[in-house]
Amino acid sequence: MQNSTILLLLLASSTLPALIIFLTPSRYVLTRNITNLSGIFSKIFFVLLLFHGLAHDEVYSLSFAFTPHSSIVLKVDTLSMLFATLSSILWLFTTIYAIAYFKDTKNQNRFFGFFSLCVTATVGLSVAGNLFTFFIFYEFLTLTTFALILHTQTVEAKKATIIYLAHTIIGGLFFLVALVVLQSVSGDVEFQSGGYLGVLSDASPLFLQAIFVLLLIGIGVKAAIFPLHHWLPSAMAAPAPVSALLHAVAVVKAGAFGLIRVVYEVYGVELSRSLGLLDILLGVAVVTILFGSIMALRQLDIKKLLAYSTVSQVSYILLGIALFGPLGTIGAMVHLVHQGVMKITLFFCAGAFAKLHNIKKIDQLDGLGKVMPFGALAFSIAALGMIGIPPTAGFISKYYLALGAYENELLWVLGVLALSSLLNAMYFLPLLYRIWFLAPKELHTQQQEKKGANLFLLLPALVGALLSLLLGVFALSDWSPLGLAEKIVELEYRR
Amino acid sequence: MRNKTFHSLLYFLAFWLFVGLSFILTNINTLDSSMHTKLFEAMPHSGVTHEVTAVLLNFRALDTLLEVGVILLSLIAIHALEPNFRYTPLSFENTITNTFVAILFPLIALYAFYILYSGSYQSGGAFSASALLAGGIIILRLVKPRSFFVPKELILRFLYVSGLFYFVCVGMISLFFGSFLEYRDYIASFYIISIESVLMLSLGAILSAYFINAVQRVKP
Amino acid sequence: MFNNLIPALIITPALFAILGFLFSKRAAFFGIAFGLIFFSESLLLLYGVATKSPWAYHFGGWQAPLGIAFAPLRFGSSILGVSAFVMLLTFIYARFSLQESQRALFYPLSTFLALGLVVVYLSQDIFTIYVGLEIIGLCAVGLSALQKSPKALHASLVYLFSTLVASGFYLLGVVIIYAKYGLLNISALIPVIQEELPTLVAFGFMVVAFLLKTAVFPLSFWLANAHANAPTPVSALLSALVIKATFYLMYLFAATLFIFEYELSYFLAFLGVGAIFYGGIKAYLSSDLKLLIAYSTISQVGYLLLIFAFIDEHTDPSMAFNAMAFALFSHTLAKSGFFLAAGVVVHIAQTKEISALQGYASITPVSVFAIALSAVSLIGLPPSLGFVSKWYYLQSAYLSESWFFLFAIIGGGILSAAYLFKLLILFLEHPLEEGHLLRREKSHTTLEWTAFTLSFLSVFLAFFSNSIIAFMG
Amino acid sequence: MLLIDTLLLVLLLWLGFKITFTKDHFNAIIHFIVFGMILALAWVRLGAFDLALAEIALGAGITGALLLDTITFLKKIGREDA
Structure with a gap:
């Protein structure tokens, strides 16, 4: 098989199921699930194949002239593998979860179709080989997620969709303008480690800074950076599987991933530093981290709390980028994966709580540990991971971020990290206290009869919790996210 | 009030348009008359002796073909506007007009044929002839609505389209010997006369149908 | 072989219009047959244009200054090809959506429309172009009157007067040019034409005629009602094909004949910006689905006119040309x-009121999907033809440092996103009542998929942008 | 000759003005028919006899008849103002 075909198959493995699902009437549940799962497993297979190939120094790239001035490039490097693996594995979890969650509801084919397309977009983002291709998949992501957020068809969902679209469409325009201007200056260039702008253009620093700000707005909208985060809490109106995917991989991570690409492979980290771009990024990240945590403290709704927690946690990634130096970068990339796994677990649990016992508010959590011990256990592990307690995955990333800050002698950043961890603990620990130590209140348990559904709602959450432990424990193995991140960083800082 | 403002605005615009245009048109000095010299060079091959007819039916026959299309098209467009009501048409029927028309119509028809034929050497031709013919038919219709003979719809439609159809057929035949609508020298005059005759009948039918269709509405 | 293609493109519509008019009971059959033949002919023409060196066809064997010459140019022929495709699908659609009495007139009229388009896109003769414009105008008026509601009749009457005035203006321009230069052929005129008062006045008349016929903003009063009140396939034809023909002429004349003052071409571009915002705001405010689409047309026409901002800039003019061409193709496919698709929705709902159309995504998903794809192209989201257009416009605006137009393009994008997503969100909401499912008919499947094909192509063809740009040179 | 030409021109302009601004539709139509006749004379003066014929038959004749018919119809259904 040709190397470029694998890339196309990688994208097709979620696009084709989406098309089939769209055309299958909603009532053919089995057909839909089989199509969906076979798409997922083939995607995971292709990801493994790519891993295998990368280990043997194969080159996977595919380039295609879109117009004479810009081309679509698909290219696999270690960074893309990081993101592609995350999306395809979490796709599997979420799909299993969603099948149980949406059992016997309407418009399922619409949901699963757009869901698969959404995965196509994220995998496309991960293998995008230049900024132009990245932009195309970025906008494609907007289009597919918009239908997902609207899925419940409630008034809040509609409001959330409008807010989401207003943010992302306008953000996309910022991105587009920046992209057009960049391409006019630099021509059609692929991502390359070390960046290409410093070498190619003799543009003035001010110009490059302005473009960076445009890009930061355009891509940062999806990463929910501080003044542009508004859509994320309101998008909680979406059903739990959607929020899970939105928060863990699809949208916010797309933004963070995009900023990694921009800083390391468009500008290059040296140029970014000399232009002072990293300082901008650092400021934004710190403000967002603290803001998100403080807002999370004030929430009474579980999903809202998780949303603000995401706002804060995603900016850890930006913080890691902004810390010039290999350790910070490693922290950022590892956090990209680890936060995804932990956050999706939390959302699975929150969704299961809401679906099975109609628990939506924090004060309803009392004594849940006795009612659904497995769900509560998964929630607790993920929450502890979020705070950064060893040996969970969250500890590893925060540790590297702290090391990065120390390496750069930015002691106040260490302070920020400590403060934010404290805040994390302050909003997560009361929840755990309620779950395990308070007496249960009267619960509005809804579906006693659906035992099978329970299992499939909880299983992905448990696996996610297990994974967030394993990622922490086996962080030092070669193919862990940490190992991959170290490889990438080696490339970036080699010169 | 608004209407009045609109009218005065219209008047104002029209006035300046007129002044400007007449100024420009009187000041034009034609730069190049190469087209005229070419026209006179080509006249011997055109099959007719009158320049206007030669231009209309030979040199720029395509324009004429398309214009015939436009006229047929306008009839179809009138069909599209067909309102859904019925009323008795105008008529001016009495003995004097009856007798007058009995003499007048054959004269008009004859004059139309004369105009048609004379088109090859002086001003005239199918368009004027068909207009005359249509006028005659309309007068006939106005004065003798009862004795007025209306053929079947399908036959009428054949009549309407015959002009365009014949023109296109001539074009297709000429494709075998050269380009579209290419006919020269000895054969040209035959083609031109035949096209003109068919055009006169079909355009006359269409033009009179404008009126007759409009007043002879029956509810579908 | 390719030489006889041009007369064939004249003969076919003429003959099929005659046949359709004669045998009105079988009009649909002749119409669709014509659509197929016409589309294959236009494909052949495209092939010929791509492979042969430029050629001209002289009607009646008379050379250019005396006779009439047709010359297929790359841009014109490709618009003709796209138009033929849109026409074919619309013809299939009309077979299932119109009543028999409407079909009997729809097919002959729109077949004549094809004749007019052929003349406009291929002719080199400014008088023959006038005849072509007359054909197009009359067809459009007749077609828009097919829906015999008083509103439609009134709208088509306004349309008739506007188009007549515009034709008259154009003819005046032709007359002045002929009086001045004694020539009608464009390529013969190019070397002799000079910047003099009569010529400029003639151009002024022509430009006003084109602006009126293309429905550029202040002169677009006739468009919305005429397009919104016509039967669905007619609206599609009118907005996708008819206004493009005059815009093409405006571009062609500007690129070849007109000796534009820079200020005038800038003025046209400003009109375009006005159109983008006026149409967008009106579309956002309208509560009638078809009216929304019609106003969106007015707004999209503005994007076409933006090319005049870059027509004699120092930057690479091919970029602005690409932008305009892609905007044109995108709008032709997406809008039809x-x-x-909107026609299917309206047919099921029996109302054009937007607020009553809530939740139609679960009743007719394919049409809503088609509308979504069209929206993607109209907003200019990637990867669609509209996106390529917007990309090149932004790039030209940046390279020529016209910040005003840059912001206008961005603002227009936001505006169109606003009104189109408003519609899409509404479609995706809860249906008002479930009983609608009963009103679905079997024929709707065909209708839905023809609409879907067009919308899909407006997105999918973007992947061939490179070849399209290469073809148009 | 110049006198006749000027007279024709002035007449045409005046008639055009009248047609546009006359309130009474019937009056306007009569003016329109007269306008057609005068225009035909003008064509004759320009040497375009075929145009003159067509103008009389089409412009004055058929169009006039159609307009008259329309106004009769409108009067019949009671919408003289229309």
Whole structure:
């Protein structure tokens, strides 16, 4: 098989199921699930194949002239593998979860179709080989997620969709303008480690800074950076599987991933530093981290709390980028994966709580540990991971971020990290206290009869919790996210 | 009030348009008359002796073909506007007009044929002839609505389209010997006369149908 | 072989219009047959244009200054090809959507429309172009009157007067040019034409005629009602094909004949910006689905006119040309698909009121999907033809440092996103009542998929942008 | 000759003005028919006899008849103002 075909198959493995699902009437549940799962497993297979190939120094790239001035490039490097693996594995979890969650509801084919397309977009983002291709998949992501957020068809969902679209469409325009201007200056260039702008253009620093700000707005909208985060809490109106995917991989991570690409492979980290771009990024990240945590403290709704927690946690990634130096970068990339796994677990649990016992508010959590011990256990592990307690995955990333800050002698950043961890603990620990130590209140348990559904709602959450432990424990193995991140960083800082 | 403002605005615009245009048109000095010299060079091959007819039916026959299309098209467009009501048409029927028309119509028809034929050497031709013919038919219709003979719809439609159809057929035949609508020298005059005759009948039918269709509405 | 293609492109519509008019009971059959033949002929023409060196066809064997010459140019022929495709699908759609009495007139009229388009896109003769414009105008008026509601009749009457005035203006321009230079052929005129008062006045008349016929903003009063009140396939034809013909002429004349003052061409571009915002705001405010689409047309026409901002800039003019061409193709396909899909929705709902159309995504998913795809192209989201257009416009605006136009393009994008997503969100909401499912008919499947094909192509063809740009040179 | 030409021109302009601004539709139509006749004379003066014929038959004749018919119809259904 040709190397470029694998890339196309990688994208097709979620696009084709989406098309089939769209055309299958909603009532053919089995057909839909089989199509969906076979798409997922083939995607995971292709990801493994790519891993295998990368280990043997194969080159996977595919380039295609879109117009004479810009081309679509698909290219696999270690960074893309990081993101592609995350999306395809979490796709599997979420799909299993969603099948149980949406059992016997309407418009399922619409949901699963757009869901698969959404995965196509994220995998496309991960293998995008230049900024132009990245932009195309970025906008494609907007289009597919918009239908997902609207899925419940409630008034809040509609409001959330409008807010989401207003943010992302306008953000996309910022991105587009920046992209057009960049391409006019630099021509059609692929991502390359070390960046290409410093070498190619003799543009003035001010110009490059302005473009960076445009890009930061355009891509940062999806990463929910501080003044542009508004859509994320309101998008909680979406059903739990959607929020899970939105928060863990699809949208916010797309933004963070995009900023990694921009800083390391468009500008290059040296140029970014000399232009002072990293300082901008650092400021934004710190403000967002603290803001998100403080807002999370004030929430009474579980999903809202998780949303603000995401706002804060995603900016850890930006913080890691902004810390010039290999350790910070490693922290950022590892956090990209680890936060995804932990956050999706939390959302699975929150969704299961809401679906099975109609628990939506924090004060309803009392004594849940006795009612659904497995769900509560998964929630607790993920929450502890979020705070950064060893040996969970969250500890590893925060540790590297702290090391990065120390390496750069930015002691106040260490302070920020400590403060934010404290805040994390302050909003997560009361929840755990309620779950395990308070007496249960009267619960509005809804579906006693659906035992099978329970299992499939909880299983992905448990696996996610297990994974967030394993990622922490086996962080030092070669193919862990940490190992991959170290490889990438080696490339970036080699010169 | 608004209407009045609109009218005065219209008047104002029209006035300046007129002044400007007449100024420009009187000041034009034609730069190049190469087209005229070419026209006179080509006249011997055109099959007719009158320049206007030669231009209309030979040199720029395509324009004429398309214009015939436009006229047929306008009839179809009138069909599209067909309102859904019925009323008795105008008529001016009495003995004097009856007798007058009995003499007048054959004269008009004859004059139309004369105009048609004379088109090859002086001003005239199918368009004027068909207009005359249509006028005659309309007068006939106005004065003798009862004795007025209306053929079947399908036959009428054949009549309407015959002009365009014949023109296109001539074009297709000429494709075998050269380009579209290419006919020269000895054969040209035959083609031109035949096209003109068919055009006169079909355009006359269409033009009179404008009126007759409009007043002879029956509810579908 | 390719030489006889041009007369064939004249003969076919003429003959099929005659046949359709004669045998009105079988009009649909002749119409669709014509659509197929016409589309294959236009494909052949495209092939010929791509492979042969430029050629001209002289009607009647008379050379250019005396006779009439047709010359297929790359841009014109490709618009003709796209138009033929849109026409074919619309014809299939009309077979299932119109009543028999309407079909009997729809097919002959729109077949004549094809004749007019052929003349406008291929002719080199400014008088023959006038005849072509007359054909197009009359067809459009007749077609828009097919829906015999008083509103439609009134709208088509306004349309008739506007188009007549515009034709008259154009003819005046032709007359002045002929009086001045004694020539009618464009390529013969190019070397002799000079910047003099009569010529400029003639151009002024022509430009006003084109602006009126293309429905550029202040002169667009006739468009919205005429397009919104016509039967669905007619609306599709009118907005996808008819206004493009005059815009093409405006571009062609500007690129070849007109000796534009820079200020005038800038003025046209400003009109375009006005159109983008006026149409967008009106579309956002309108509560009638078809009216929304019609106003969106007015707004999209503005994007076409933006090319005049870059026509004699120092930067690479091919970029602005690409932008305009892609805007044109995108609008042709997306808007016809949009209208056809909206027609299905309206047919099921029996109302054009937007607020009553809530939740139609679960009743007719394919049409809503088609509308969504059209929206993607109209907003200019990637990867669609509209996106390529917007990309090149932004790039030209940046390279020529016209910040005003840059912001206008961005603002227009936001505006169109606003009104199109408003519609899409509404479609995706809860249906008002479930009983609608009963009103679905079997024929709707065909209708839905023809609409979908057009909308899909407006997105999918973007992947061939490179070849399209290469073809148009 | 110049006198006749000027007279024709002035007449045409005046008639055009009248047609546009006359309130009474019937009056306007009569003016329109007269306008057609005068225009035909003008064509004759320009040497375009075929145009003159067509103008009389089409412009004055058929169009006039159609307009008259329309106004009769409108009067019949009671919408003289229309």
